[in-house]
Amino acid sequence: MIGDSRDSPLVRLDGISVRYGDRRVLDSVDLSIARGERIALIGPNGAGKSTLLRVASGLLRPTIGRADLDGSSVETLERIEIARRLAVVPQQATLPFATRVEEVVALGRLPHEHPLRGPRASDRAAIAAAIERVGVGHLLGRDARELSLGERQLVLIALAVAQATPLLVLDEPTVHLDLRHQVGTMELLVDLNERDGTTILAVLHDLGLAAHFFPRLVLLDAGRVVADGPPHEVLGPDRIREVFGVDPALVRLRD
């Protein structure tokens, strides 16, 4: 049923299991994301976080279970329909040709632009708005391949913003960034969520960033959802020791 009621969750994962042979990458994962939420997906390496994102975006079909996007099963949606509901910020992607920053951002309009004629005026406006919103206007005209990692990350976020979807998904967006850019990216995400109402789902490895900037954390371990709630609940010292195997004192949380 294609419902667009404000009450139904934007993303619903029901009993998702993904198996590769004997290996259980995801095991009976239930997750519900309402509109306007800001969620960080955390867990140790190999917990299945990226796989979960792939299932939610329809790139991976689960062995068991069902993924719904805005009321419709992901399996029934065309790729382009998914692209209008969900934007994934690309990871470190390489460009084979010299491409200007605005041309990279323009790719975000692919699901919306006219298939033959290309970007319309509304698309161009969305591109300009995204560039402005993310704050990369000073990089216009530059070859995206020559940007620093932090600048490139922002451009890719601008691409996803230009896609103008209700849901924005990021997979470890701060991995190569220095602290200043990490914080800046987080602040941008908060801004997009609070001012524009964009639902955000981000995979993060930095527990401190996750706890500080995200009101809801989902903790994955060995393919299972171990905890789901506000940071102080999810990241208790016992849990940290049990799931991550480190001294909880190493993880500084701010309330």
Add this chain to the structure above:
Amino acid sequence: MATRGESLGATQLALARTGALRGRPLLVVGGGLVALALALVLGVGFGSVAIEPADTVAILAQRLLGLDLGREWTAATETIVMDLRLPRVLTAMVVGLGLAVAGATFQGLLRNPLADPYVLGTASGAALGAAIAVLIPVRAVFLEFGLLHGFAFVGALVSVYTVYRLSRSSGLAPLTSLLLTGYAVGSLLAAGLAMAMYLSGAALRQIFSYLLGSFDAASWVRLGGALPIVLGASLAILLRARALNGLLLGEETAANLGVDVSRERAILLALASLATAAAVAISGLIGFVGLVVPHVVRLVVGPSARLVLPVSALGGAALLAYADLAARMLGEIPVGVVTAVIGAPFFLLLLRRARAGYEL
């Protein structure tokens, strides 16, 4: 970090400004058409028989436009202009168009600036097909298409198909697998070609002239056979420009932007291979056009396929028409040599400027 001070209007203005040259596709296309028209006139005006330019123009005007410019000429002159030179120049344009579009497509599809239309074994397949056709002591001619054209066409398509199927069974990423399989299959076919050439005896010269590529045998009938395939495939690729653009940042990003990646990959591969196969079937293996033209075009109009494809089509057509003219003026050297002389230095320049940022 976020420059909140900038107004949206200022950003849009800045966008418009930086896109100035790139946003004037009409100028570029217009320039391309002028270059083509000039290539046509020069190409038809020059040959081993001296014909007065006024006569050439008069013949063209009369036969193509029905205008009588009040000049007289012999039947032989008209045959030379209309049946020898005109189809030759037009064939060079069609082949150049097909190779450039195919090259741009392969480069976008494989995300590799060093890709050309022959990268997945088309050249070796076509050459081996042609060599086998020359060796077979059967002379079959349908319209003006001999065994050589048919086998070259089929050979090109069969080798690409083989590469595609074999690459799918590899565990590597699809693009890497395609390229490596293309290399392997291409080498195998080249070995077959070497063997065929060794056994060919007196026919070696025929095989060799096919390998170098030439427009000596161009005719209206052959053009009529290849043109619909080349133009049709090129147009079909242009209609899928959106998918090609989506692939710029990689296959996963393309999928997230709404591109049905495996389907588009198969379709674009098939279309680009069709255009290449038709081109090499009638003209032999002419190199560098498919590699060099898209890059020059990108420097001018940017990487968007919606512009790169049509402008490359024009650029490829013009380049090959001029290359053929130069080949004839320099004394019947093979046109593949001219394109190599132009293309190889450019290729080296490309390598020097290439960044580590491309996948192989």
Add this chain to the structure above:
Amino acid sequence: MDASPRPLRVILSSILAFVVAACSGAATDPTVSPSPSPAPSATPAVSPATGPTASPAPAFPVTIVDDEGTSVDIPCEPRRIVSLTPATTEILFAIGAGDRVVATTDFDDYPPEAVELPDVASFTSVDVEQIVGLEADLVIAGGNNFNDPEAIARLRSLGVPVVVTYAADVEGVLRDIELVGSSVGRRDQARDLVASMRAGFDQVARATRDRERPRVFYELDATSEIYTAADDSFIEEMIDLAGGDPITTGSTTSFSISLERLIDADPELILLGDAAYGVTPDQVAQRSGWAVMTAVHDGRIEPVDDVVITRPGPRLVEGLRQLAGAIHPDVDLPSPVPVP
């Protein structure tokens, strides 16, 4: 009674008039006989009263079946002939059609008048445009990839009659001479030429018939690999006719022979077909491994003119005589039958 044959005659004369008008390039006057007899022969030299082979049949239009089996229609006597092989050029001049040749290849070398003619072909290519520009009405080309087959096809598609000749043996050469003769309206002259060539061949055969046949190695080239006559090849036949025992490569398709095999064959006479490229008997004698051959030991290494021996044209008799003279130096060959 009178009315019925008249329409038939009108139709026939119209057809004839059409045919003659189509051949308006010919220098003959377009007399049209009202009777349904064939059109007057376009060859001014042939008069029915003279010559042993007075043939009343018209020379043109004619359909020639060339050596590749292609039927070539030649509507009227060719006045602007293009020859794409040196042998054809020699034949054309020998049968008296030389004044009608308008172009040849750039490697034609005989007769001297032919060398000055415009060149429309090289080893590698044929200039179709120039041939059309010269308004050629007949092209004679070489088969077996001697001339580019694509160019031949191109010319035919443009309406230029192309006759392809290819002689794999001596008999083939004689046939080609007649073929060329029929194509250009000099059939009788061609037949005469062939007859005198046969006489020349017979003469040599008779002179060398009862003699011992020495083992002959004919060197085509030895700069890298050694090239000589293949099995069932032209050169093999020529040496055989000249009274020699030819050493061949052992294969019908390969022209190269290993030094081992050559030494094993032990030639008694070495003929240098590559003499024109500067190869001398002294050089040959000094080649390592060659000293063991009887020919080298006896000093029987002779330069020969490769052109007359291998060119499939009118001078083949001269070539045969040269071969016979080298193989059997003591044989007395009476002066040759005059060749035009």
